[in-house]
Structure formats: structure tokens, C-alpha cells
Amino acid sequence: MSDQAAEAPAAGPSDVPPPAPDAPDTTGPAAAPAEETGHAPAGDPQAGRVPPDERHGKQSTADDGPSPGTGGAPAAEQQVSFEENSTARENGLLKLRRNAVSLGPDGSAVYIENMYGGDGGPQKAKVQAVPFTEAVVTAIHVEVPGQDEMKRSLTQHHVIALYGEEGTGRRATATAVLMQCSRPHYAVSALYREDADVLQGVCERADQLLENGHGYLVEADARPVTAQTLDRLAQLAARAGAYLVITGLPSSFPGAAGDVHVFEHQGPAAMEVLEAHLRALATRHRHRCRRGEEDGGQPCDAAGVDRFIRRMTGDEQLKSTLGLARSVTGVVQLARVLAENIHTADEDLGDVIGRWRDWLRLLAREMLGLDARREEDGPDPYHQAFRIAYSLFNGHPLSDVVEAGDLLSRIMLPHFGISEADLVHHMAEQNINRLVPQEMRASEATATDARNASRRALLVHEQLLHTMLESTWDAYSRLRLPLLDWLDLLVGGRGPGRERVRVRVAQIVGLLMGHEFDFVYRERVGPWARSDSGVRRGCAALALEMAAAKGGAADRVASRVQDWARSPGVALQDSAARAYGTSIGLRDVPATLTELGRLGRKPELATSSSVAFSTAWLFLAGRVDEVTAELDHWATARDEYLPRHAVRTMLALGRYTVGVDRPGRPALAELALTSDKNAELLVTLMNHALTTRDTSTRAWNLLARWLPDADGEGNEDLAALYESLAPRIFTGPLRGRARFHLDRVWLPRHKDSATLRRVLGALGSGTAGGNEGMRR
Numbered sequence: 001m002s003d004q005a006a007e008a009p010a011a012g013p014s015d016v017p018p019p020a021p022d023a024p025d026t027t028g029p030a031a032a033p034a035e036e037t038g039h040a041p042a043g044d045p046q047a048g049r050v051p052p053d054e055r056h057g058k059q060s061t062a063d064d065g066p067s068p069g070t071g072g073a074p075a076a077e078q079q080v081s082f083e084e085n086s087t088a089r090e091n092g093l094l095k096l097r098r099n100a101v102s103l104g105p106d107g108s109a110v111y112i113e114n115m116y117g118g119d120g121g122p123q124k125a126k127v128q129a130v131p132f133t134e135a136v137v138t139a140i141h142v143e144v145p146g147q148d149e150m151k152r153s154l155t156q157h158h159v160i161a162l163y164g165e166e167g168t169g170r171r172a173t174a175t176a177v178l179m180q181c182s183r184p185h186y187a188v189s190a191l192y193r194e195d196a197d198v199l200q201g202v203c204e205r206a207d208q209l210l211e212n213g214h215g216y217l218v219e220a221d222a223r224p225v226t227a228q229t230l231d232r233l234a235q236l237a238a239r240a241g242a243y244l245v246i247t248g249l250p251s252s253f254p255g256a257a258g259d260v261h262v263f264e265h266q267g268p269a270a271m272e273v274l275e276a277h278l279r280a281l282a283t284r285h286r287h288r289c290r291r292g293e294e295d296g297g298q299p300c301d302a303a304g305v306d307r308f309i310r311r312m313t314g315d316e317q318l319k320s321t322l323g324l325a326r327s328v329t330g331v332v333q334l335a336r337v338l339a340e341n342i343h344t345a346d347e348d349l350g351d352v353i354g355r356w357r358d359w360l361r362l363l364a365r366e367m368l369g370l371d372a373r374r375e376e377d378g379p380d381p382y383h384q385a386f387r388i389a390y391s392l393f394n395g396h397p398l399s400d401v402v403e404a405g406d407l408l409s410r411i412m413l414p415h416f417g418i419s420e421a422d423l424v425h426h427m428a429e430q431n432i433n434r435l436v437p438q439e440m441r442a443s444e445a446t447a448t449d450a451r452n453a454s455r456r457a458l459l460v461h462e463q464l465l466h467t468m469l470e471s472t473w474d475a476y477s478r479l480r481l482p483l484l485d486w487l488d489l490l491v492g493g494r495g496p497g498r499e500r501v502r503v504r505v506a507q508i509v510g511l512l513m514g515h516e517f518d519f520v521y522r523e524r525v526g527p528w529a530r531s532d533s534g535v536r537r538g539c540a541a542l543a544l545e546m547a548a549a550k551g552g553a554a555d556r557v558a559s560r561v562q563d564w565a566r567s568p569g570v571a572l573q574d575s576a577a578r579a580y581g582t583s584i585g586l587r588d589v590p591a592t593l594t595e596l597g598r599l600g601r602k603p604e605l606a607t608s609s610s611v612a613f614s615t616a617w618l619f620l621a622g623r624v625d626e627v628t629a630e631l632d633h634w635a636t637a638r639d640e641y642l643p644r645h646a647v648r649t650m651l652a653l654g655r656y657t658v659g660v661d662r663p664g665r666p667a668l669a670e671l672a673l674t675s676d677k678n679a680e681l682l683v684t685l686m687n688h689a690l691t692t693r694d695t696s697t698r699a700w701n702l703l704a705r706w707l708p709d710a711d712g713e714g715n716e717d718l719a720a721l722y723e724s725l726a727p728r729i730f731t732g733p734l735r736g737r738a739r740f741h742l743d744r745v746w747l748p749r750h751k752d753s754a755t756l757r758r759v760l761g762a763l764g765s766g767t768a769g770g771n772e773g774m775r776r
Contacts, residue, residue, distance in 0.1 A: 127201035127209055129189040129216065132175065140276050141176040142268040144169070150177050150263050154245065157261060158237035159230060161220075161246040163253045164265030167327025169273075171217065173265060174245040178215030181243045188215040197223060199246070203232060203663075212241035220248030226659050230261045270322045273331045275313050281339035282308055300342075308342050321353050329461060333359065360464055364391075364471040367440055385409045386435045391468035392508055393501075394459045398432070400501055401457045404490060405435075411486045412479055440464070469508065473515055484509070484524045491528075491539055506539035510546025517553055521560070529564060529575040537571060541578035548584055557584060565595050570604040577605065581614025589623050593630045600634065600645040612648030619653060628671065628678060635684045643688055647695055650685040654702040664709035669718055672725070679721070683728045690734055704746055710755040719755040726759045739763055 154160045154177055164170045178188045191209065193201045198218055202209060210216065225246065237244045253262050282305045289300035312318060318338075322331065337359065341352045355362065365371050367387050369379045379387070389405035442458040459465060473480065487505045513520045528540035548557035561584060564576035577599050579585070585592040593615070600611045619627040627649075634646035656667045672679040689699035710718040730738040742760040750756060 127191055127193045127198055127205060129191055129209060131189045132186075139172070139175075140280055141172055142272045142276050143176075144173050144268050145266050146263060147173065147177065151180050153260060153263070154178075154181050154243055157234050158242065159234040159244045159246070159261055161225065161230060161248070161253055161259075161262045162265040163248055163250050163262065164267070165249065167329065168265055168267035169328035170247045170265040170267075171219070172328070174217050174247050178217060178243055178245055182215035183213035187211075187213060188217065190217045190219075192219070199225065199229060199233070200663075202244075203229075203236065206236035206240060210237060210240035210242035210244075215243040215245070218244065218246045220246050220252040223252075224254050225252055226254075227259055227261075228662065229659050230259065234261065267328060270328075270331050271313060271319070273328055274322065274335050275309060277332050277335035278309055278312055278339060279305070281335060282342055285339060285342055312338055317350065317353065333461065360461060360467045361471070363439060363460075364464065364467045367437070367468070368471060368475065370471065370475050381413050382409050383435055385412055387440065388468060388472055390436050390440070390457045391459060391465050393504055394457050394462065394465045396457055396500065396504065397455060397497070398457060400497065403493070404486075404501075407489060408483075408486050411482050411489075466511065469511060470515065473512060480519070481523060484512075484520070488524065488528075488536075491536060492533075502535060502539055503542065506542035507546050509539070510543040511550070513543065513547035513553060514550040517547065517556060530569060530571050532571065534574075537575045538578055540575050541582055541584075544579055545582040545584055554587075558587065562595075565599060573599055573602065573605060574608050574610050577608065577610035577614055581610070581617040585614065585618060586621060586623070589618060589626050592618065593626060597630065597634065597642065600642050601639055603641065606641045606644065609648055609652075611645045612652055615645070615649045616652040619649075620656065624671070628681065631685070632677070632681050635681060635688065644692070647685055647689045647692065650682075651689060651695060651698050651702065654698075655705075662714075664712040664715055665718060666706055666709075669706065669721060673717060673721055679725065683725055686729050687731065687734070690729070690737075700741060704741070707746065707755050707759060708750045708753050711750075711753050719758060722755060723758045723762045726762045730763060735763055 150160055150162070150173075160177075162170045162174055175188060179185045182188055191198055191202060199220065202218065225248065230246075233244055233246075247265075250264075253259075283302075286300045286302065286305050321334070334353075337352060337355065344352055367379070368384055385408045386401075386405035389408055390401050393401050393404055436457075440460055442460050472483070476483070487509055490505050491502050493501065509520060509524055513525070525540050525543050528536040528543070531537055531540075544557045544560060548554040561576050561579045564572040564579070567573060567576075577596060580592045580596055596611050596615055599605055605611060615627060615630070631646050631649060634642040634649075637643065650668065653668055654666065657663050658665045658667055658670050668682060672682040686699060686703075689695045707722055709715070710722055726738070727735075739760065742756055742763070747753065747756050747760070
């Protein structure tokens with residue numbers, strides 16, 4: 001599969017005719033309620049280029065969704081996808097930082113298509129507990145500063161949180177502390193929840209999840225963990241007699257100073273880690289080595305191991321090299337390289353260290369067979385294709401890898417003379433040990449992620465994903481277009497978990513833009529942005545976000561998004577609205593909201609939810625004051641369309657609470673308690689939602705959840721707020737409908753609800769009342 005001499009196609013103009021659109025379907029993000037109709041944008045004609053799906057003999061079956069204005073799924077279906085899968089967007093940030101490339105402060109790779117539709121559906125993923133294997137719990141661990149205090153606090157409070165940068169070994173420390181507290185010592189599991197908020201799941205199902213004496217490790221997602229959440233988890237863990245350690249980045253624990261549960265994790269001394277692993281590896285080598293028996297030389301004994309350790313730890317070149325290790329894992333890898341060269345002469349030590357510095361690039365080239373002198377000396381082409389898929393889908397279920405690898409083989413191997421019969425024969429091989437050598441895969445001892453190597457693709461080092469992608473792109477230059485077509489076909493697939501595949505594909509395309517921005521934009525991102533497929537437009541936005549996060553392309557990305565927003569094409573305008581709902585929009589929030597407002601006035605986007613969902617994302621990203629002020633402007637604007645987007649934004653935010661520890665306190669109701677102006681905004685938006693045909697059902701359903709939840713402990717202020725606002729929300733014909741819902745529908749379901757009775761009483765009296773629940 002060697003292609004060293006071929007050249008990449010020359011980059012041309014950035015705006016070429018798009019590929020033929022996929023057949024629209026009913027789940028797209030920009031789909032409108034059945035009551036609303038509009039006109040689809042006119043697509044550009046083909047310019048003699050065969051669409052990717054037809055080029056490879058396959059018609060797209062993407063469950064994508066139509067362009068804005070074409071009609072489609074009820075907005076309620078889009079709403080479910082946005083609400084139920086919102087935390088998956090946040091988890092994407094952590095997964096990408098660990099699995100692809102370290103992002104700067106501007107990068108926040110999020111699950112874009114989960115905002116705008118996809119196949120998420122209303123089913124919430126359950127929290128699963130995966131016991132650590134013996135290899136994990138018995139792995140070497142070097143104690144870190146404050147570890148004894150961590151143990152005492154965990155024993156006393158049953159919950160602690162460790163925050164630190166990636167690479168400091170915080171998960172290994174968490175496992176070690178849990179082993180010290182759990183009974184028996186090896187009763188340690190990791191809790192995870194596929195594409196959802198794991199801490200909320202623990203709060204909801206603590207009685208079923210937590211076992212007496214057992215220890216549990218949880219990796220926090222991108223949503224901040226509040227002191228109230230930690231207190232609630234401590235109560236639940238203490239009641240169950242369990243121990244819980246939460247790990248995360250510093251941004252996961254705002255206001256951590258002084259909290260008895262939270263500890264800053266400082267990594268162990270690199271030399272101590274190196275020495276501990278060197279001693280273990282050298283001792284293991286000594287038991288296998290037959291050097292003295294075979295050549296009559298000095299035997300490999302305990303004294304020899306000690307001499308080797310002293311030689312390594314005292315070497316000045318090695319000490320300076322340790323500073324290049326970006327993580328504890330890097331130090332461990334250096335120890336392995338050194339242990340493999342235990343009998344190397346001192347003068348050759350520099351070559352050994354040089355190989356370690358470049359070991360990822362050398363490993364990638366070896367796995368792809370790029371340095372093989374003869375083609376038959378390298379791996380089989382199908383093995384190469386599968387290794388590429390395994391690397392790019394690091395962290396994904398092996399089912400995703402197999403599907404991607406088989407599809408990549410069908411596209412790429414015919415270029416190298418592989419017949420259909422041979423291809424089918426190769427694809428029947430699913431021996432993971434032959435397809436992906438152990439050198440590429442993480443061992444169980446290093447797979448601290450709960451999703452262990454037996455079910456997931458886990459690379460020996462996260463950065464190998466980026467190295468394999470770079471090596472593939474540079475080495476197989478004439479296969480760059482087929483590679484981009486492969487990624488497009490993966491976006492168009494169906495089946496469970498399809499959204500995670502689409503997200504990874506978009507992220508990969510964004511990383512490729514860091515190598516050839518114009519070429520990748522012209523061939524893939526541009527056609528996605530102009531596509532009739534809502535999923536593909538979402539992927540275009542996410543690809544640009546990843547390209548911007550690389551650093552050098554941020555300004556070029558901002559220029560492209562602005563071009564989309566100013567384009568006469570409706571699909572491009574919708575793609576711009578989606579892009580503003582990413583970290584691209586966070587660069588300049590006032591300008592972003594201005595652009596979203598301008599797009600929201602366009603009749604062509606009247607049936608699109610992209611403006612509302614992006615505005616809601618900015619709110620959830622912490623820009624509450626700016627978004628609230630903009631929604632107030634939209635709600636009262638003398639415009640036919642802006643109030644609709646304001647209402648949709650409110651409904652998108654409706655299910656979000658102030659924290660997982662306080663599920664009965666909606667974020668919007670909490671906001672209304674802070675000022676009369678915010679309370680009036682809630683009144684305006686809710687009244688508008690209830691009186692608009694395409695949003696009224698969702699608005700009533702939202703109130704059916706809000707009002708009974710106010711009966712919970714500590715929610716008296718919410719009950720008073722709802723009582724005071726009800727006469728102002730339920731005006732005119734709405735009052736009779738509200739009485740019907742309260743008396744005939746909701747109260748029979750919640751017979752003991754004091755809040756429902758108070759609201760019904762307020763409507764019966766007909767008095768508006770003051771805002772008694774208002775906090776000053």
C-alpha cells in the first residue's frame with residue numbers, strides 16, 4: 001500500500017459545486033414543525049464530478065434531515081435530541097483532548113450534531129460500573145504529595161475530587177486511594193455513562209449503583225462540578241457505605257479553594273516514576289535473561305539490575321530528557337524503552353533516547369509498513385486499513401472500528417489491485433491481535449479508562465491518533481480524496497451510536513485542515529456546509545471548530561464562518577448558525593449574538609432550530625447575562641421571526657437545572673428569581689410559547705414538569721414564583737386551558753402537590769399578585 005511518489009491533487013478555488021445532496025429525511029436539525037412550510041435552497045448543479053456515494057457504488061442512507069425550509073420532523077423531536085444528549089457535547093471535549101490532540105484554551109470540541117438532531121432519541125444511557133482488572137489495581141504507583149490526606153478525607157467524607165492537568169497521573173492516584181479505603185482492597189470499579197452526565201446518573205441511581213465497602217472512580221465531564229453536587233454525592237455515598245473519587249481538569253471544579261472534598265493533584269516526581277518502573281521491568285527481564293548462560297559473559301543478576309538502575313538515574317543526558325516527557329505515561333514509556341536496552345553500552349544510550357523521543361512517529365510508520373524495503377515485508381494492505389481505522393477511532397467500541405475498517409478497505413484496496421474475492425477473504429479476519437499488534441494497543445494496566453481494551457479501541461498513547469493520521473495523509477498522497485470520501489460515507493451511515501461516529505469524523509476532518517486547509521475545505525467541509533443534509537452541516541461546523549482549535553487556522557475559520565453567514569445560500573447561513581454554537585462563537589460573544597440575531601430575521605431560517613440551539617449553547621457555556629439580554633431583545637422585537645427563535649431557545653433550555661444535586665430547580669426559573677426583568681422575560685416567552693401552534697405542546701409539557709418539582713425540599717421560593725407569575729402567563733383563553741390542565745390532568749397525577757393547588761388558586765382568584773418569590 002505504498003504511495004510515496006504520488007502527489008496530492010492541486011488545491012483549487014474554495015467554492016466549487018457541491019456534491020449531490022442526500023435524500024432528505026425526517027430527523028434533521030433544521031427541520032420544521034409540520035405546520036410550517038418554506039422553500040428549499042436551490043443547489044448548485046454538478047460540474048462533472050461524481051458524488052462520493054455513487055463513486056463507490058453505494059447510495060447514501062443518511063438519517064440526515066432536510067435543509068431549512070423543507071419541512072420535516074416535528075420540532076419536539078429535535079428538542080428531545082438537544083435536551084437528552086446535551087452532555088454528550090461536553091464529553092466530546094474531554095475525549096478529544098485525551099484521544100486526538102491537546103487543544104488550547106480556544107478549543108472545546110463538542111458534540112454538535114446532538115444539538116441539532118441525529119439519532120440520539122429520548123433514551124437516557126444508564127450508568128455502568130466496570131470493575132478494574134487485577135492488572136490495573138496492582139499496577140505500580142508512586143505516591144504523590146498529599147496522598148495521605150486524600151485517604152483520610154475519603155475515609156471521613158466518602159467523596160473526594162482530584163483535579164489536575166492531563167498527564168499528571170490523577171486517575172492512577174485515584175485508583176490507589178480507593179484501593180486503600182475499599183473493602184476488600186481490590187473492590188474498585190469505574191463508573192461511566194455513554195454520552196451523558198455520569199454524576200447526574202449517580203445521583204439518580206445511587207441506591208442501585210453503590211455497594212457497601214466498594215470504591216468507585218468517576219471522570220468528570222466538561223460541566224463544572226459544584227460544591228452542592230459534591231455534598232449531595234457525599235451524602236449518597238455515606239448512606240451506601242461506598243467511596244467515590246471524582247477526577248477532572250481544573251476547570252471541572254470552580255471555586256475549589258477551601259472545599260474539604262477537593263484536592264489539587266500534583267504529579268509524582270518524574271525520576272521517582274522512572275526508577276520504580278525501571279526496577280520492576282529490569283527485575284522481570286533478569287528472570288528471563290539467559291545472557292550469562294549463552295555467551296559466558298557477566299550474568300544478569302540482582303547486582304546487575306542495581307548497577308543498571310544507578311547508571312540510568314545518574315545519567316545527566318537522561319535527566320534532561322525527562323523534561324521532555326509530557327505525562328506520567330511518557331515517563332513509563334521511556335522506562336520501557338530503556339529496559340529493552342538494558343545491556344546497551346553507555347556510548348549508545350543517546351541513540352536509545354533519540355528513538356524514545358520519536359517513538360510515536362516510528363511506531364506509526366512501522367504499523368503502516370512505510371519503512372519496509374520490500375512490499376512483501378510490510379503488513380497486508382487490509383491490516384494497514386484496519387490499523388488506520390483503529391487509530392482514528394481511538395476510544396470507540398470495536399464495532400465502530402470494524403465497520404470503519406471494512407469500509408476503508410472497500411474504498412482504498414482496489415487502488416492496489418486487491419480483487420473483490422481477496423477483499424472478502426481479508427474482511428472475514430477479525431483477530432484483533434493480528435490486525436492490531438500489541439505495540440499499538442494500551443495494556444490493561446495502562447487502560448485506566450473504564451471502557452477497557454477488550455471492548456474499545458485504546459491506543460498505547462493518545463497522541464498516536466494524531467501521528468497515524470499525519471503519517472497516513474503524508475504517505476498516501478494519491479489516496480487523499482478516497483480518504484475524504486471514506487469519512488463522508490461514515491457520516492451517512494445509520495445505526496446505534498451513529499452520532500459518536502459522525503463527531504469523530506468531523507474532528508478528523510478538522511485535524512486534516514491543519515495539514516492542508518484549502519484542499520480539505522474545498523473537497524469536504526465546503527460541500528458539507530452547502531449540503532441539504534442537516535447532519536453534514538453540523539459536521540462542517542464541528543470540523544471548523546477543530547481546525548480553529550489548532551491555533552494557526554483560527555482567523556481563517558472565523559473568516560469562513562462570516563462568509564457563510566453573509567452568503568445568499570440558505571444552507572450556508574444555517575451552517576454559520578451552527579458554527580456559532582461552538583467555541584468559535586465564544587471568541588466574541590457580543591458579535592456572535594449580533595450575527596445570530598441577523599440570521600434569525602431571515603425568513604429562510606424561520607423553520608430552522610439552529611439559531612435557537614446555538615443561542616442556548618452559549619447560555620449553557622456560561623454567557624448567561626449576554627444571552628438573557630439578547631433574548632429580551634428578540635422577544636420584544638418588531639419582527640416576525642426573532643420572537644420564534646427566542647421561544648425555541650427557552651424551550652431548548654427548559655429541562656436544564658442549576659445542578660445535578662438540585663434536579664427540581666430549572667435554570668430559567670432560577671434566573672427569573674434574580675430580577676423583575678428576568679421574571680418578565682420568562683412570562684413573555686412562556687406566554688408566546690403557549691399561544692403558538694408549533695410550540696404550545698412542548699410548553700405545556702415543560703410546565704407539567706416544572707410545577708410538581710417545586711414541591712421538593714428547599715423549593716418554596718420556586719412555588720411562590722410560579723404562583724405569582726401564573727396569572728400573567730395564563731392570560732385570555734390560556735387561563736381556561738391552564739385550569740383544565742391543573743385540575744383535570746396534573747393534579748390527578750400529583751394529588752399531594754401543594755404547588756399545583758397554589759397555582760390553580762391564583763388563577764381562580766384572577767389576581768396578578770406580586771412576585772413574592774423574587775430574591776432581591
